Amino acid sequence: MLANDYGKRVMIVDTSNEIGGDGDIPHAGIGNARRMQVPHNDMQHKVLIEAVENHMPQVIVIDEIGTKLEAMAASTIAQRGIQLVATAHGVTIENLVMNPALEMLVGGVQSVTLGDEEASRRGVQKSVLERKGPSSFSCGVEIISKAELRVHPDLEATVDAILAGRYPKYEIRKINPGSQDGIMESSSIQAPLDEINEVLIEDIIQINGGIPDSTELLSATGPSMEGGSGESEDALCIFLYGVL
Known part of the structure; x- marks a missing residue:
């Protein structure tokens, strides 16, 4: 859709050939997007940098980010103004925040020491956890089941709420079982x-x-x-x- 309908230069970094197909000819489902296969799993971060330097993409689709080197490469690519679409293993966004290898995807976590006045105003201890920098992604989606998604429109606000001990705001989207077109129903969850x-x-x-x-x-x-x-x-x- 990004390549065909919106005319974007899309590059797919396919580690296990699950997106572009296992063969010399890419699968027809990726449309006009280009594909870069990864020879070995431990070389994915190098292929990501190579895709940016040699192909000048506007969007990069990553099959799975699982190591710290891949997270660092994704963060570097996001800082260059390239849109990222990627997957990472975890039950919730909080799992990524607390994962030392993948926390950089959501901005990273650092310990900050507050002054007496600020700590008293917030009603917290003097040492708190805060987001270190900008997130590599603008929004996040948690896959609850095949028919239910939990969408976080503002990923940075979600991470800040989790670190502050508050409830993040998100949307629950479900596929209407009575619809033949698979229309999704959306409901916003408030604090x-x-x-x-x-x-x-x-x-x-x-x-x-x-x-x-x-x-x-x-x-x-x-x-x-x-x-x-x-x-x-x-x-x-x-x-x-x-x-x-």
């Missing part, structure tokens, strides 16, 4: 209510530069209490006090 309220309170503190009063807290967290069930219930007021 839990407690997480949203926590972010709202932090935003108020950043804007005002101090501790918010009860009126601001109720306006940020209390719309769901008004006109909900129609029953008279006592509103829960939360007051925060700061020690100077």
Whole structure:
């Protein structure tokens, strides 16, 4: 599709011949895309660099990234402005974040020491994990089953949320079993209510530069209490006090 419909220069680095076919003539399914076969599995990172230097592609499709050298090569290619489409083994995005060999694909992880004031504001320890640099991919897809996908439109935001201990936002896409055309249904998954309220309170503190009063807290967290069930219930007021 990228090569035929959008006119992109697509290069396929086929390690095990699962994309372009096992033969001298590439499979018809890759269209106008070009294929580079890898003689040995441990040479894939060299073939990736060779594809960039000799063929000037706009898009590179990689069969599987499994080693640190391949992850480094993919990160280098992404920094050159080339679009990457690749697969990597892992159950969730969090597995890639915690994998020392593949963490570079999602930007890498580094330990950062916060100051006393910043650590107190975030409510965390002074030593935290943060993303080291930009991700090699703009979005990520987790394959849950043959008919269900979990799509992360902003991969960097997902990685930041995982490292901060928050719930990332993603979309669940399923194939409609009643449709003959295989139309996919999409639903967006939001963070839990407690997480949203926590972010709202932090935003108020950043804007005002101090501790918010009860009126601001109720306006940020209390719309769901008004006109909900129609029953008279006592509103829960939360007051925060700061020690100077």
